[in-house]
Amino acid sequence: MSKFMINRRSLLKGTAAVGAGLATPTIFSSKSWAAGYTNEPKGGTVTFGFNVPQTGAYADEGADELRAYELAVEHINGGGDGGMLNTFSSKALKGDGVNGKKVVFVTGDTQTKSDAARASAKRMIEKDGAVMITGGSSSGVAIAVQGLCQDAGVIFMAGLTHSNDTTGKDKRANGFRHFFNTEMSGAALAPVLKNAFGTDRTAYHLTADYTWGWSQEGSIKKYTEQLGWKTAAAVRTPLGAGDFSQYITPVLNSGADVLVLNHYGRDMVNSLTAAVQFGLRDKQVNGKDFAIVVPLYSRLMAQGAGENVKGIFGSTNWHWSLQDEGSKAFVKSFGQKYGFPPSQAAHTCYCQALLYADACQRAGTFMPSAVGKALEGFKFDGLGNGPTEYRAEDHQCFKDVLVVKGKENPTSKFDVLEVVEVTPRSQVEYPASMLGGELGPYNNGG
Amino acid sequence: MDAILLQVLNGLDKGGAYALIALGLTIIFGTLGVVNFAHGALFMLGAFCAVSIKALLGLDKVTLDPTQTTAWGTPLEVRQPYVEVWFGDWGATLLEYSVPVSILIAIPVMLLIGIIMERGLIRYFYKRPHAEQILVTFGLAIVLQEIVKSIFGANPIPQPAPDSMQGMIDFGAFLGHEAGNVVYPIWRLTYFLFSLGVIGLVFAFLQFTTFGMVVRAGMADRETVGLLGIDIDRRFTIVFGIAAVVAGLAGVMYTPILSPDYHMGMDFLVLSFVVVVVGGMGSLGGAVLAGFMLGILQSFASMNEVKEIFPGIDQIIIYLIAVVILLVRPRGLMGRKGVMEG
Secondary structure, three states: OOOOOOOHHHHHHHHHHHHHHHHHHHHOOOHHHHOOOOOOOOOOEEEEEEEEOOOOOOHHHHHHHHHHHHHHHHHHOOOOOOHHHOOOOOOOOOOOOEOOEEEEEEEEEOOOOHHHHHHHHHHHHHOOOOOEEEEOOOHHHHHHHHHHHHHHOOEEEEOOOOOHHHHOOOOOOOEEEOOOOHHHHHHHHHHHHHHHHOOOOEEEEEEEOOHHHHHHHHHHHHHHHHHOOEEEEEEEEOOOOOOOHHHHHHHHOOOOOEEEEEOOOHHHHHHHHHHHHOOHHHOEEOOEEOEEEEEEOOHHHHHHHHHHHEOOEEEEOOOOOOOOHHHHHHHHHHHHHHOOOOOHHHHHHHHHHHHHHHHHHHHOOOOHHHHHHHHOOOEEOOOOOOOEEEOOOOOEEEOOEEEEEEOOOOOOOOOOEEEEEEEOHHHHOOOHHHHOOOOOOOOOOO | OHHHHHHHHHHHHHHHHHHHHHHHHHHHHHHHOOOOOOHHHHHHHHHHHHHHHHHHHOOEEEEEEEEEEOOOOOEEEEEEEHHHHHHOHHHHHHHHOHHHHHHHHHHHHHHHHHHHHHHHOHHHHOOOOHHHHHHHHHHHHHHHHHHHHHHHOOOOOOOOOOHHHOOEEEHHHHOOOOOOOOEEEHHHHHHHHHHHHHHHHHHHHHHHOHHHHHHHHHHHOHHHHHHOOOOHHHHHHHHHHHHHHHHHHHHHHHOOOOOOOOOHHHHHHHHHHHHHHHHOOOOHHHHHHHHHHHHHHHHHHOOHHHHHHOOOHHHHHHHHHHHHHHHHOOOOOOOOOOOOOO
8 A cells, every 4th residue: 555645845846737737728828928029919900009189289280190190001901092102112011911911000199298198008009909109299298108118018100209309318219200300400400591591690599398399499509509690598488378479579679680489389370470470570680681480390380370481491301392202192192082282290100100011011020129120220212201211229210301481472271381402311410329318128018 | 678668568468368358257257156267268269250250251262273283183273262253352351351350240149159158058057156167167168169179170270460450560769769679569559459448348338328237236236136126137148248249359359469279268268367366356447457467467577587587487477476466465456345255
């Protein structure tokens, strides 16, 4: 008769064996092991998350972004006329989805508020299974959502964000920006301002008091002071100040002969309107014609300022009047579907959706680290901005920058701006280390 | 000195808007006892009356030009406003003066909106606590602004003043200062004078008409007026309509100063409440005085010289003044005894 003895060692061994046996079916099917990254698509579809302002002051811009995303999804899945897929230098996408999966999408409302934008992005990732997040109309929102996507392990393809910080001190490995930034605006505008107004000028800055405004003011001051311009004052104005007359009137007797409005959206419309009302556009100071500069123009927003934009210089990421094949294809596609031309926000969002899809196709996976590597250093053309590169060091796109001017004789309400200069990429490029920050490692989540 | 003069002038138009909105708020509070957080929305609706009139006057006759195409390949639409097609230069002038013309349309429209608001919603809250009045009127304001946004979009819509009123007046030259140093846009001066005119009309109406006398009596003692057999509720409905008209006119005339958007009412609402409190709850004269005073002080606080000493003062000056005045004079500048006290 054999003895059946249980000691401590055999109990531990037995427990471990039984535990392993029970766990076996779940270990190999659990999401964290089988998927390997957050929201790996399993079925025949892959979900993109479009996080745009659907309410609030930038709702119109958000609506245009959403139109562009819907068009991009249509083209990626093989619908419509193909738009810029026909002109895109990469031919990886065949119009049959991405990696054999049809693209579907979910949307979120950023409200142009960081906390709301993070909440909607989180919902799309956790509840809707979005494998990437893209969109937005504010740098504050972009930086907040970029951080969230880094932590969640999904790629963030930024929408309209112009602050240096997005791909500078706040850059993240999982984040990519197609839109240009304030550093590039300053570098592109400076030579044009020199030609138009000379080197003996005194500038007065009115600056929106938040991350983008500070960034824009810093860049434009740097480049204009390099020209020899002096800075009379740089005044911070609260976001959404409404009537800016109390900030405009001190300019009248400041000795400045240039007013730089580091404002965007509604603030730009209101400050420019007040400046024109107080006669700054027609004023003479120091024997020179007074000048107004709006470093970041948006055609969509400039419409709100009406005739006040006439003759005023600024920069923009893209404009629908460009005559390259990519721009023409996009404007045709967008215009036929919606009846009006796309904004620069729509353009950058459309490009971001296509670039992400293309990178996934080339990588053969949706895993963030692999997709990121496919985007890093990627050189492409045919998307409306000429030859472009996603710089590996900071995930910032480098391309030519457009300098525009408010059109004197517009032919329609969309025909507000005219391109006066295409500043080549070489003039707006800067070392990646200049703006600080660290990309850090990719996060695949899981 | 020039800078100070400029900021005084600056405060006048802004103060005019505050005073007009606060006047309506005070009339409603004084007569109906309602704290109306939808009053900013009435200012915004007035502005969008001007937008709508301009859009109606600017309705285009569209013809397709087959010889030209848009950038997206469709035939080019050639647009010309019907008023210009039908009335030639006179039509073009009418379109140019759409903002002043809007005043005539805005008066009956805003009166109607005010009466509908009062009969349809506000009257059910006369005897309810102020907190409930605030909640329901604030909710109404959000509904109204979302409706406007769904129709007109979120972007500001430019409403230029007529060409003849787009220049500036050189006050510097009048006062012996260097020419061009103290200038003030004609339209802003027009707005200031307009606001004085409307304020004068409201005061005259309340002071010199039988209707106004009854309303003032009702503000002082509603129950006694009711006991005298006067239908005070019907009159108060009209008073609400008049307050809506005052806010609406303030909005119409403000459109060339600030391109209207759906949110503009909210921007003015909180400041106008501060104006009412500083002026004294229920005091019409106090509302007007505080409106201009706070408008001018807000402009002064935005001067660089002031901001260098007190950074950020421009954003809090109105609230700071309100705190100081309420500490020194809890009823506000011209507040009446017994109003909002216990």
